[in-house]
Amino acid sequence: MPMNREFFFEEVRDNLFAGTLKQGQVNGMEAILDEWDANHGDKDDRWLAYMLATAYHETGRAMAPVEENLNYSAARLRVVFPSRFTAAQAASYAGHRERIANRVYSNKLGNGDEASGDGWKYRGRGLVQITGKSNYAKFGVADAPDDAMNDVKTVQIMFEGMIDGLFTGKELSNYFSPTREDWKNAREIILPGNLEDQVGMYGRAFYRCISYTTG
Structure with missing residues (x-):
């Protein structure tokens, strides 16, 4: 029924x-x-x-x-990702969403290094956000990550x-x-x-x- x-x-x-x-x-x-x-x-x-x-x-x-926002201030970057940013780095990255994603998600969850751009490409998306290349691959969307928003x-x-x-x-x-x-x-x-x-x-x-x- x-x-x-x-x-x-x-x-x-x-x-x-x-x-x-x-x-x-x-x-x-x-x-x-x-x-x-x-x-x-x-x-x-x-x-x-x-x-x-x-x-x-x-x-x-x-x-x-x-979609994951990632629009952090310098102060917030130091709180959320203390091991990823010095004070000077946080000031440099603040407000730059793509750069922040590439740094915080580099060399994890199947992503390459910061220069690879994987952090931004495989940022959190979806009803239940998936993050990282390996997780996108689990669901068959590694080659088309925007499909996670479909x-x-x-x-x-x-x-x-x-x-x-x-x-x-x-x-x-x-x-x-x-x-x-x-x-x-x-x-x-x-x-x-x-x-x-x-x-x-x-x-x-x-x-x-x-x-x-x-x-």
């Missing part, structure tokens, strides 16, 4: 979006629901709820793919990453199964130890909005 989307959108609007939904947010959730219905509808609805919660958190509630591809990346464990090695079935329900530690699928209670709360809220009844 298809999900009752009218009920779903009424509930998420009132409980997760402060009473107002923009068309872009609706479109983003529709894309996620379409992928679920087409290819995963026989799986645990808690998986869907936690993926929706993850997109909600990772995109700042936009429910659309986002509305369809970004949903597929999130589903593959969270269902098959391609982000961190942890997958949804580790936390939601007939014998387990762990909204808090499911955050290990994306970023262990990062706002796990908050994202778990979002997941529970989305789960309450999923219904298959028509009455």
Whole structure:
């Protein structure tokens, strides 16, 4: 039976979006629901709820793919990347997004050195941001990194990453199964130890909005 989307959108609007939904947010959730219905509808609805919660958190509630900003001041560079910048270097790099990306992501995550330009080419993109050449390669977009911002591809990346464990090695079935329900530690699928209670709360809220009844 298809999900009752009218009920779903009424509930998420009132409980997760402060009473107002923009068309872009609706479109983003529709894309996620379409992928679920087409290819995963026989799986645990808690998986869907936690993926929706993850997109909600990772995109700042936009429910659309986002791109890493990297527009740091000198002071912020020294706080966020203290091992990468001296005070003089931070002053030189501040505000130069491409140069910052090439430096902070050099020689890691499959990237080449700073001069290679890989840091900028493979900066964070998506509903769940992938960063670094090796991670782009996992999802088949190393040769076309901008595809990580494609509305369809970004949903597929999130589903593959969270269902098959391609982000961190942890997958949804580790936390939601007939014998387990762990909204808090499911955050290990994306970023262990990062706002796990908050994202778990979002997941529970989305789960309450999923219904298959028509009455």
